[in-house]
Amino acid sequence: MSKPKIIKVSYSDENLPNESAILLYRLLEKMIVESLPSDPFLIGLFLNGSLEEFNHLGYKKKLKKISQELLRKQAADYQRTSSGGQDLSLQKTANAEYFKEHQIEDTIPFIDFDVSATKLHMDNRAALNRLLTFIRQGYIDRVVAYDRDRVDQNVYEYIYIVKVFYEYDIEVIFTASNAHPVSKDIYLETWLGLSAQFEGERISSRL
Numbered sequence: 001m002s003k004p005k006i007i008k009v010s011y012s013d014e015n016l017p018n019e020s021a022i023l024l025y026r027l028l029e030k031m032i033v034e035s036l037p038s039d040p041f042l043i044g045l046f047l048n049g050s051l052e053e054f055n056h057l058g059y060k061k062k063l064k065k066i067s068q069e070l071l072r073k074q075a076a077d078y079q080r081t082s083s084g085g086q087d088l089s090l091q092k093t094a095n096a097e098y099f100k101e102h103q104i105e106d107t108i109p110f111i112d113f114d115v116s117a118t119k120l121h122m123d124n125r126a127a128l129n130r131l132l133t134f135i136r137q138g139y140i141d142r143v144v145a146y147d148r149d150r151v152d153q154n155v156y157e158y159i160y161i162v163k164v165f166y167e168y169d170i171e172v173i174f175t176a177s178n179a180h181p182v183s184k185d186i187y188l189e190t191w192l193g194l195s196a197q198f199e200g201e202r203i204s205s206r207l
Contacts, residue, residue, distance in 0.1 A: 073141035075104050076131055080112040080150045088113070091146040094175035098144055107144075108134070122157045132161070135168050147176040149196040158193035162186065 077099070079091040088111070099107055110127040122128055128151075134140045143165065145151055152158040163186075165172050172182040183189055 073139060074106040074108050075099070075142040075144055076110055076134070076140045077107045078110045078127070078131060078143055078145040078150065080115055080125075080127070080145075082116045083114055086114075091150065091175075094146055095144050098173060098175045104142075108140070122152060122154070122161070128152075128161075132164055135164060135170060138168075140168075140170065142171040142173065144173045144175060147174050147179045147196070148192055149199060152193070153197050153199075155190060155193040155197045158196065159186070159190055162189050162193070 077095050079088050079095070081088055099105075110131040112125050112127040115125050115127075131140070131143070135143075148158065152161060162182075164170075165182075166184070166186075174180075174182065180192055183192075
């Protein structure tokens with residue numbers, strides 16, 4: 001898919017100063033960005049080259065401010081069900097209440113539906129991998145999920161994910177009322193991850 005781009009902005013030297021032309025360009029650019037699908041990677045592709053076009057005119061600070069506004073980091077709304085018979089409503093409601101309480105509007109959903117964390121390797125969980133990619137690309141600063149067992153029920157995979165959260169300074173929120181807050185202590189998180197794994201194995205053995 002070719003990226004949309006404003007090819008040219010024409011103006012009169014007498015009637016429209018350079019700075020006004022640049023602001024007009026940015027207004028049109030912002031309109032295009034807002035018309036794109038809600039996909040930070042796609043938006044990033046469009047802005048990557050575009051934001052460099054007027055640097056030689058001496059407006060780097062202004063352009064940097066605009067780029068930060070357009071590419072501001074967002075919160076990830078992660079949800080997962082282990083089977084098609086499970087309902088996402090509890091996770092969806094709990095996460096939505098958190099976003100409403102903290103007045104967070106810029107969220108990106110990542111939903112693994114009918115994806116067992118005990119039967120499938122994390123590499124086969126599309127939404128989780130998309131989330132980790134967005135984190136590494138700098139689009140996410142907060143991850144909201146119902147509980148640890150929604151993130152993973154394999155302790156080795158869980159700790160791998162936690163280390164990604166640590167590396168990119170991601171704030172992680174669990175919205176279940178009985179969920180233990182995320183700790184910066186990797187040993188405590190390992191223990192809590194083990195608890196989630198044992199609980200997942202116990203439930204699987206009854207099915």
